[in-house]
Amino acid sequence: MRGLTRAGKRASEMAFNAGGGTINWFPGHMAAASRAIRDRLKLADLVIEVRDARIPLSSANEDLQPVLAAKRRILALNKKDLANPNIMNMWVDHFQSCKQDCISLNAHSSNSINQLLGLVELKLREAILKEPTLLVMVVGVPNVGKSALINSIHRIANSRFPGMTIITETSVKPTLCCRYY
Ligand SMILES: Nc1nc2c(ncn2[C@@H]2O[C@H](COP(=O)(O)OP(=O)(O)OP(=O)(O)O)[C@@H](O)[C@H]2O)c(=O)[nH]1
Numbered sequence: 148m149r150g151l152t153r154a155g156k157r158a159s160e161m162a163f164n165a166g167g168g169t170i171n172w173f174p175g176h177m178a179a180a181s182r183a184i185r186d187r188l189k190l191a192d193l194v195i196e197v198r199d200a201r202i203p204l205s206s207a208n209e210d211l212q213p214v215l216a217a218k219r220r221i222l223a224l225n226k227k228d229l230a231n232p233n234i235m236n237m238w239v240d241h242f243q244s245c246k247q248d249c250i251s252l253n254a255h256s257s258n259s260i261n262q263l264l265g266l267v268e269l270k271l272r273e274a275i276l277k278e279p280t281l282l283v284m285v286v287g288v289p290n291v292g293k294s295a296l297i298n299s300i301h302r303i304a305n306s307r308f309p310g311m312t313i314i315t316e317t318s319v320k321p322t323l324c325c326r327y328y
């Protein structure tokens with residue numbers, strides 16, 4: 148009976164915490180994915196970090212930022228069609244002023260994907276002279292549009308880079324990897 152009373156007290160403390168307290172919203176599967184991504188990142192030549200153009204700060208995975216910032220990285224602010232263009236352009240300018248390559252895009256638009264691929268080519272121009280096989284990783288928190296982006300890259304890159312083979316891996320959710328041959 149005393150055990151039940153204690154359990155009831157704990158439940159009521161969880162339901163209502165007048166002092167606020169710390170809410171841990173970071174789910175376990177995201178922590179596990181972060182660890183797996185961290186391992187894979189060591190191999191990546193370039194990272195495309197996808198964020199939501201409407202919430203470019205809160206859609207970042209804070210945990211991975213130190214590792215991502217140390218890589219050759221493109222910030223892709225996706226779902227630009229849903230964002231306020233004035234505010235979004237201010238964010239793009241902000242990131243660029245911090246010497247961070249940043250592009251806003253709509254993952255369903257060929258025009259956007261071509262612009263992104265142009266930037267990818269530019270950033271890998273020197274690396275590709277030394278190493279014909281490069282690994283590009285697309286990372287981002289759930290629902291930012293990674294799969295949509297990868298699918299579009301697949302569709303467009305085949306015509307843009309004839310002779311190149313692009314393999315996408317989906318083994319580390321929510322990360323997808325492209326190998327450029
Ligand atoms: N309007 C709009 N919708 C988009 C865009 N990119 C993706 N979406 C939509 O956003 C939703 C989530 O896209 P996904 O590609 O599944 O996102 P994800 O990051 O792969 O999600 P997880 O696999 O769950 O981590 C889908 O309904 C997409 O169609 C975009 O640029 N604009």
Ligand SMILES: [Mg+2]
Pocket residue numbers: 293294295321
């Ligand atoms: Mg996905």
